[in-house]
Amino acid sequence: MTNETLGDGSPGTGARTGWTREQASRIERTEDTVAPIVYPPETDQIPEVHIWDTWFLRERDGTLASVDGYRVCFSLTAPSDLLPGKRHDVATIRCFYSDDGRTWHDAGPVFEGALGQRQWAGSALYDDDGSAYLFYTAAGEEGSEDLTYTQRIVGASGGRIDTAGGFELSGPWTHHELLTPDGERYEREDQSRGMIYTFRDPWFFEDPGTGETWLLFEANTPVPEGSDACGGDAALQAFNGSVGVARSPTGDPLEWELADPLLDAVCVNQELERPHVVYRDGLYYLFVSSHLHTFAPGLEGFDALYGFVAEDLRGEYVPLNDSGLVATNPENAPFQSYSWMAFPHGEEVLVQSFFNYYDFAGETLDEIAHLSGAEQMRRFGGTLGPTLRLDVAGTRTRILGALGHWHIPLAGEELPPTDRELIRRGKASENGETGAGYGARPADRDADSE
Template identity: 35%
Template sequence: MKARSEWTRAAVAGVATQSGAALPLLPQGVTAPFAGMDLWDMWPIARRDGSTVRHGGRSWWFFLAAPRLADPEGRHDLARIRLTSHGEDGWRDHGDAFPDGFTPGSREWSGSAILEDEDGTLAQYFTAAGRRGEAAPTYAQRLFVSRGSFRVDGDTPVLGGWSTPEEIVVADGAWYTVADEIVAPPHGIQGFRDPGYFRDPADGAEYVLFTANAAWSDARVNGVIGMARRDKGAWRLEAPLVAAIGVNSELERPHIVVRDHHYFCFWSTQGRRFAEGIAAPTGLYAMVADSMAGPWRPVNGTGLVAGNPAEAPTQAYCWWVTGEGEVLSFVDYPGVGAAAAERLANPSERRRIFGGVPAPSFRLAFEGQRVTLAP
């Protein structure tokens, strides 16, 4: 078994001497935009060409959301997809995307959203985590899509009319590990999640990328970016786009942006997901190619596009790059230096520090096959 391209230890080793990728320190004590709620992973409503949908002077975003628990790490067991919007007055909350009990998991995890036509047909790609009705949360992960109607009346969204969720593809146990763990191991769960839609402008072919692990590898660190392609109306698994065997175990939220005929595949990962002996920051990473067929090469030679600064290695996470080159993430655990990371082992300290709010956005500069932070 083989992926289209590999992210290697040799490439990541260059991060040690890479300059200009560190993000600025985030301010602490930011106010939550929606009282009593934590927000994290996010994705915009976009068109098939990748452009961000705007209505009434606002962009429209889905976040994962949960009530503010005593321990913020418990939020993953209660996650729901929530519609929000952003404009000159900041963020507005528009409620849960799906009705209670509608999706087939015990909770909803990340995906992508595509406005398929100007009549308002919205395709919501998402992860069903666990199974509805289970007694305790498990870590089974499945990829689904549901179509509904989205329109904006003035600046008020009308969202609903969802079709029965359809499972896109199933992990095959050959390319992709079946993610069905009952208990989360300390080194991290297996993945089959985060469906990110992409339509190739070259030929109109439709793809879904996803976070996964290599079923053919016995290595504990064996993250891959999985891929499915729609063929005659049916989704079919294809070989992984990128493999990071022996490098990184979790390449999350993959999505593609095309700029000046170059294809950029972005993902997020945490520093603790790199293999032993590799020092690289929690950050936004990417590969670049001239077509979907590849070969895919690490952007900037290393893969690193933007990372948390050394003095605040956990300040933000889950970077999403829009078709316009704007980047959004969420505030994770700001103001915690590497030497004080043990503070995060305490649930009450985690609650005190955790942001759970959108981070300030920033823009990327694309220069051929290089991607850097815009001035």
């Protein structure tokens, strides 16, 4: 494939575009793709719960909603006295709100009676009539005594926001099963041969270019046994992550029809998490999060934000920065952040994530389980991390700096100069929100992790 503006794309297995082994083999840390080191914030804003995957209430056009001056976000949460590794088994969605984009307040669990044994990540829509929709992953079968991993995409309707006496999100909510895998475009659980099965992370998107309404999600492309994909290598075929999509023929947030995936990573990566799009300068920037351990044998990637760009939502997609790598953690803190989500703000693209494990430079995240319970708790951030600032142009991106923990700027808010701007002006960084490290520097930090 050839795109005259962006360069060459490559065919996928079940999608128009694929992320190839050749492209992924070029992944490496560079000055433009490594985020600053992160330390814990001086004050944990919401200490009662672990907080990880987070998404913001958005308008149909993708902009972050402002409801009578309030920013609103939703997060997966678990009690903060729970070992961090157990949090996914009891995940519930809570709502948080802020009137200044810096100080956030807990509005409590979003709803009771959600589908599934627990709820995983999704997205949220503030519709034109003032109603709120929440899209989420129903993980496990409700009523089962054992923990199960079946995944369905669900939409909850009926949400309203009342700001007359402060801030309140209320129902009654009605939960609608929207999508299940068809076994042809998207792998069912009983077809899975990989380490991880996925059909989750719904993300609402109304295309500003065409007006069409889409729901992106994470999935796996079926690769039948005996296929010639990956040169017939069955071990590589098990790595079959994809970015799925469904279209609403009417624009109704609860009516969807499965379509072919936007991109797949057969032979490359098993897990393309939390796919989402930023529409900018007439281009579609498709972002996903992925892990070091989900890359296929023979490839070396990182826990990182990866991205691709196309002139049309359906592709063909070209990897950003030649390899797809957009933002990753420093080599000496490889798991400090995860679950990145990008959104436009003025001339920049901002990226929020959660503060994962710090003061830890193990080769794999599995090594966390070898630490004592107290050490696991100490090293887990469990809160929103600093917001990264990206310069995005064509097929290239670069990290400009970062804002503070939980800083999600209000519409029109002017951002401070970046480190690069200060250097260009001949001024030293004042180690404010654009300094080299973010959060408080703990006195007990190990010297060998610097």
